[in-house]
Amino acid sequence: xxxxxxxxxxxxxxxxxxxxxxxxxxxxxxxxxxxxxxxxxxxxxxxxxxxxxxxxxxxxxxxxxxxxxxxxxxxxxxxxxxxxxxxxxxxxxxxxxxxxxxxxxxxxxxxxxxxxxxxxxxxxxxxxxxxxxxxxxxxxxxxxxxxxxxxxxxxxxxxxxxxxxxxxxxxxxxxxxxxxxxxxxxxxxxxxxxxxxxxxxxxxxxxxxxxxxxxxxxxxxxxxxxxxxxxxxxxxxxxxxxxxxxxxxxxxxxxxxxxxxxxxxxxxxxxxxxxxxxxxxxxxxxxxxxxxxxxxxxxxxxxxxxxxxxxxxxxxxxxxxxxxxxxxxxxxxxxxxxxxxxxxxxxxxxxxxx
Amino acid sequence: xxxxxxxxxxxxxxxxxxxxxxxxxxxxxxxxxxxxxxxxxxxxxxxxxxxxxxxxxxxxxxxxxxxxxxxxxxxxxxxxxxxxxxxxxxxxxxxxxxxxxxxxxxxxxxxxxxxxxxxxxxxxxxxxxxxxxxxxxxxxxxxxxxxxxxxxxxxxxxxxxxxxxxxxxxxxxxxxxxxxxxxxxxxxxxxxxxxxxxxxxxxxxxxxxxxxxxxxxxxxxxxxxxxxxxxxxxxxxxxxxxxxxxxxxxxxxxxxxxxxxxxxxxxxxxxxxxxxxxxxxxxxxxxxxxxxxxxxxxxxxxxxxx
Numbered sequence: 330x331x332x333x334x335x336x337x338x339x340x341x342x343x344x345x346x347x348x349x350x351x352x353x354x355x356x357x358x359x360x361x362x363x364x365x366x367x368x369x370x371x372x373x374x375x376x377x378x379x380x381x382x383x384x385x386x387x388x389x390x391x392x393x394x395x396x397x398x399x400x401x402x403x404x405x406x407x408x409x410x411x412x413x414x415x416x417x418x419x420x421x422x423x424x425x426x427x428x429x430x431x432x433x434x435x436x437x438x439x440x441x442x443x444x445x446x447x448x449x450x451x452x453x454x455x456x457x458x459x460x461x462x463x464x465x466x467x468x469x470x471x472x473x474x475x476x477x478x479x480x481x482x483x484x485x486x487x488x489x490x491x492x493x494x495x496x497x498x499x500x501x502x503x504x505x506x507x508x509x510x511x512x513x514x515x516x517x518x519x520x521x522x523x524x525x526x527x528x529x530x531x532x533x534x535x536x537x538x539x540x541x542x543x544x545x546x547x548x549x550x551x552x553x554x555x556x557x558x559x560x561x562x563x564x565x566x567x568x569x570x571x572x573x574x575x576x577x578x579x580x581x582x583x584x585x586x587x588x589x590x591x592x593x594x595x596x597x598x599x600x601x602x603x604x605x606x607x608x609x610x611x612x613x614x615x616x617x618x619x620x621x622x623x624x625x626x627x628x629x630x631x632x633x634x635x636x637x638x639x640x641x642x643x644x645x646x647x648x649x650x651x652x653x654x655x656x657x658x659x660x661x662x663x664x665x666x667x668x669x670x671x672x673x674x675x676x677x678x679x680x681x682x683x
Numbered sequence: 684x685x686x687x688x689x690x691x692x693x694x695x696x697x698x699x700x701x702x703x704x705x706x707x708x709x710x711x712x713x714x715x716x717x718x719x720x721x722x723x724x725x726x727x728x729x730x731x732x733x734x735x736x737x738x739x740x741x742x743x744x745x746x747x748x749x750x751x752x753x754x755x756x757x758x759x760x761x762x763x764x765x766x767x768x769x770x771x772x773x774x775x776x777x778x779x780x781x782x783x784x785x786x787x788x789x790x791x792x793x794x795x796x797x798x799x800x801x802x803x804x805x806x807x808x809x810x811x812x813x814x815x816x817x818x819x820x821x822x823x824x825x826x827x828x829x830x831x832x833x834x835x836x837x838x839x840x841x842x843x844x845x846x847x848x849x850x851x852x853x854x855x856x857x858x859x860x861x862x863x864x865x866x867x868x869x870x871x872x873x874x875x876x877x878x879x880x881x882x883x884x885x886x887x888x889x890x891x892x893x894x895x896x897x898x899x900x901x902x903x904x905x906x907x908x909x910x911x912x913x914x915x916x917x918x919x920x921x922x923x924x925x926x927x928x929x930x931x932x933x934x935x936x937x938x939x940x941x942x943x944x945x946x947x948x949x950x951x952x953x954x955x956x957x958x959x960x961x962x963x964x965x966x967x968x969x970x971x972x973x974x975x976x977x978x979x980x981x982x983x984x985x986x987x988x989x
Contacts, residue, residue: 357789404769459972459973461971461972462918464716465716465911465915465971466971466972468908469911469912469915469968469971473964473968477961479957480957480958483957612773613777647792648788649785650788650794652785652794653781653785655777655781656777656781656785658774658777659775659777659778660774662770662773662774663766663771663778666764666771666774667760667765667766669765670763671764
């Protein structure tokens with residue numbers, strides 16, 4: 330029970346945020362049950378659950394990305410830009426090199442990690458060596474990454490046969506199987522027509538790997554030490570600079586999973602603006618899980634379902650836009666961020682009654 | 684060339700309001716990365732109220748109230764709920780990015796933009812008699828939108844308030860030595876709240892400028908990172924109003940140059956437009972990293988005060 334206690338507060342925050350959103354929806358003239366209906370569809374239909382898992386997959390990666398940086402005392406708002414650079418690197422490899430499957434898939438993943446890691450490392454370098462604040466640097470790098478991505482789509486590997494700006498299709502050997510295909514092999518019909526794919530398993534694996542790295546390796550200890558107390562780390566010969574850069578490189582490399590899920594698993598091409606703010610939602614995912622990699626699996630699923638639910642609502646109602654999930658996230662972040670004061674007030678109340 | 688300088692002033696205006704607003708917030712000791720969100724909400728409400736009342740003054744008032752309210756949320760979270768200042772800023776930015784399209788769809792059944800405001804209901808350039816007749820300079824400096832004049836005066840006013848008045852002393856003390864302020868009987872929390880609110884009001888003028896002076900409607904995410912560029916200008920100006928003025932003019936110039944280059948035929952034929960679009964951000968980044976030298980933030984920024 331005690332181990333579950335730290336999760337209680339974020340969970341309450343989520344519930345309160347849902348409640349406030351329901352109030353907003355009712356005030357906007359919507360029926361009060363719409364939120365429940367959309368969540369029912371999300372959790373209790375193959376279609377809804379498949380999409381919820383598909384949306385959760387990238388959120389695991391971006392959540393981990395934000396969490397690794399946060400463990401080093403850094404705030405990574407740049408996951409959005411990093412995942413685009415990772416996508417460009419991946420697409421470049423997967424549309425240019427015709428390779429057999431056992432080579433193709435690891436190489437493409439490695440290329441994506443290199444791209445994302447480079448973009449993250451750039452922010453880390455500027456922070457560590459130049460002392461620029463990482464929040465502003467990563468935000469600016471995001472805008473530059475959007476432009477670079479647009480440029481790459483239009484000039485490096487554009488598909489000339491379609492009107493919309495999107496890349497050529499990647500070669501067959503780079504494509505990952507869908508979960509519905511896998512289950513069809515054993516004669517089951519699960520998640521049919523949904524894009525959830527094997528990247529989901531990579532995501533779970535990554536969460537455990539990051540957990541192992543942070544809590545069971547020397548490097549991970551150093552990263553956390555710098556986040557915990559940079560001055561003390563310095564006196565113990567732990568380099569603040571090196572670990573800042575390392576944490577940002579890892580954070581960037583982790584966003585490669587988003588590219589793998591979207592391009593190798595689902596679309597098989599790079600489409601302009603495909604990310605529905607996965608990078609920014611990662612902040613809420615990490616915060617809710619208190620930067621615990623295993624907890625991120627659950628909070629990513631929560632936000633993935635939430636994203637699917639708001640999408641359903643957009644279909645069901647004339648009034649709702651998918652940005653409703655931003656409002657929910659903001660409410661939740663605000664609630665979790667003011668945790669200490671709220672719990673102080675509550676415990677003071679409790680004592681008075683005794 | 685003159686058009687370039689003219690549009691430089693116009694594009695610097697929202698940056699100036701946000702940066703000087705940010706000056707008051709940050710110097711009081713509170714990290715404020717939610718300038719972006721404050722601008723966005725005020726831009727929206729200004730556009731909507733102007734559209735319905737056909738009066739830009741009422742629109743400005745609505746923008747001020749909304750922006751002040753948005754910044755108060757940040758202030759409440761940071762000062763009274765003792766939330767992490769960066770995290771709270773992210774929450775406010777997210778809220779703004781969510782609320783504005785959400786409400787816009789409820790009002791106008793489209794999340795992307797509000798209906799255009801008729802040209803006679805918007806603010807217009809005011810030519811200052813005599814001065815505007817000076818050749819060249821007159822058109823650039825003395826025939827502008829009303830808020831542009833205000834934005835250019837603002838850094839001087841902020842300088843005067845911060846360094847020459849009793850209230851300015853409190854502002855600087857709240858940011859650099861809150862314990863000292865408290866031991867002399869000042870109320871740190873109240874001081875910070877008041878200056879955050881004032882900063883929010885100034886910042887929201889920048890938002891209203893975007894939607895009812897510079898253009899004629901609200902569009903989704905119309906601030907496009909200007910809140911962060913303003914923050915970079917503030918850092919580049921070493922958290923002082925007058926150098927910040929020049930930083931804002933510089934970034935405004937980069938932006939107007941970018942827009943100009945996009946339509947320059949000799950360039951667009953041989954040079955991808957995406958790189959031109961990225962230049963303001965790239966220049967901001969380079970300036971932030973390369974030419975900055977030592978920029979010392981207010982001493983107690985980011986730390987909570989119990």
